[in-house]
Amino acid sequence: MTIHARHYATGLPIRLEIADGVIASVTPSDRYTREADLPYVAPGFFDLQINGYGGVWFCDPDLTVESVLQVLAGYWMHGVTRLFPTLITSSREALCHGLATIRAACEREPWASQMVAGCHVEGPFISAEDGPRGAHPREQVRPCDSAEFEAWQTASGGRVRLITLAAEAVGAESFIAQTSRTGVTIALGHSAANSEQIAAAVRAGARLSTHLGNGAMPMMPRHPNLLWDQLGEDRLAASLITDGHHVPPAFLRTAIRAKGATECIITCDASGLAGCPPGIYPTQGQSLEVLANGKIVVTSQRTLLAGSAQTTETCVARCIAMTGVALGTACDMAGDHPARILRIPRIRLMAGCRADLVLFHHRTGNDPQLEIVQTWLAGSRVAGR
Ligand SMILES: [Zn+2]
Numbered sequence: 001m002t003i004h005a006r007h008y009a010t011g012l013p014i015r016l017e018i019a020d021g022v023i024a025s026v027t028p029s030d031r032y033t034r035e036a037d038l039p040y041v042a043p044g045f046f047d048l049q050i051n052g053y054g055g056v057w058f059c060d061p062d063l064t065v066e067s068v069l070q071v072l073a074g075y076w077m078h079g080v081t082r083l084f085p086t087l088i089t090s091s092r093e094a095l096c097h098g099l100a101t102i103r104a105a106c107e108r109e110p111w112a113s114q115m116v117a118g119c120h121v122e123g124p125f126i127s128a129e130d131g132p133r134g135a136h137p138r139e140q141v142r143p144c145d146s147a148e149f150e151a152w153q154t155a156s157g158g159r160v161r162l163i164t165l166a167a168e169a170v171g172a173e174s175f176i177a178q179t180s181r182t183g184v185t186i187a188l189g190h191s192a193a194n195s196e197q198i199a200a201a202v203r204a205g206a207r208l209s210t211h212l213g214n215g216a217m218p219m220m221p222r223h224p225n226l227l228w229d230q231l232g233e234d235r236l237a238a239s240l241i242t243d244g245h246h247v248p249p250a251f252l253r254t255a256i257r258a259k260g261a262t263e264c265i266i267t268c269d270a271s272g273l274a275g276c277p278p279g280i281y282p283t284q285g286q287s288l289e290v291l292a293n294g295k296i297v298v299t300s301q302r303t304l305l306a307g308s309a310q311t312t313e314t315c316v317a318r319c320i321a322m323t324g325v326a327l328g329t330a331c332d333m334a335g336d337h338p339a340r341i342l343r344i345p346r347i348r349l350m351a352g353c354r355a356d357l358v359l360f361h362h363r364t365g366n367d368p369q370l371e372i373v374q375t376w377l378a379g380s381r382v383a384g385r
Helices: 065-074 092-108 108-115 146-156 172-180 196-205 226-231 249-259 312-323 329-332 336-342
Strands: 002-007 013-019 022-028 040-043 043-052 080-088 119-122 160-165 184-189 239-242 264-267 279-283 285-290 293-297 305-308 357-363 369-377 378-382
Touching: 002 357, 013 279, 022 279, 022 357, 040 043, 040 329, 043 119, 043 264, 043 312, 043 336, 043 357, 065 080, 065 092, 065 108, 080 092, 080 108, 080 369, 092 108, 092 119, 092 146, 108 312, 146 160, 146 172, 172 184, 172 196, 184 196, 226 249, 239 336, 249 264, 249 312, 264 312, 264 329, 293 305, 312 329, 312 357, 312 369, 329 336
Parallel strands: 002 040, 043 080, 080 119, 119 160, 160 184, 239 264
Antiparallel strands: 002 013, 013 022, 040 357, 279 285, 285 293, 357 369, 369 378
16 A cells, blocks of 8 residues: 655655555655645554543443444544543442453454553542542542552553552552552642652652643642642653643643653543533533533533543644644654653654554644544554545
């Protein structure tokens, strides 16, 4: 197979040869003279935080293999070729059931195994306080528990690669030290930690801030506070929800300058209600609402965001519009950086890399978007014609 497109970082026309699921060669293309007609090609997007899609949540106690496969395949048209299914604060049984079901899906379908680069458990070792807890259920928040982590790894077949916890959770320091040694990345989030607690968590091995700027107190002292503590800590990379609702452009620009773009990750934090039309949806004991403007909120007060309705490619386009980063940089923030930071094999536009590709047009203006033309997973075209 041969693909002619523009390199996402240089804009130059290239010719990609694909054989046996990998990129066989990348050479300059002279086939087109009108470059503007050519789509861009980039490595497929890799999102660390995907809660579900189309009404399915990975932490649903009734999750089935079929619904896992349906969610995964739903992301092809959004240019996503790798992701971390994300399970938020739930009972131990629900987390283990979700992880075991994801494992079964990966064992049934090789393509699912190619897409699931790991699993992300966000909670339950987080702040119980209103505000930092976000939309996570308070009654399931609990102290750090190594035995429960072992149960997750048994259920998932060792797929848990990322855990988000609060630095102040009971037992956090020793839990971080222990789990980090097994190759799991510990991220800080949904927290009301003080400076010393954050410093201790970083010393113990925490390496990432989950959706920095969200999952925090709505009111906090001007300094010190956990935003400065994390922005100023070079050992913490940061994931950012760049959907245009979760954090304002000035915060995103500040975070990208403080960390450097190479230490920043774009995530959509797509809710299980992503892809659902506006309306009220009963979800795990509470009521969530998809608003007409694309926000997903807790129905009772309509301000607490419960994840995003936007998917990764939209967050890439909105990040560019809000911060002015280059297209190539934004694509890497949604693909290469998460792989590098999480120590997962990197996929680049180079001979020998797995042919996970997204072809798209970049639309700018009032409603910026990446219009996905094709998505390729391990050398097979899974979306587009
Ligand atoms: Zn969260």
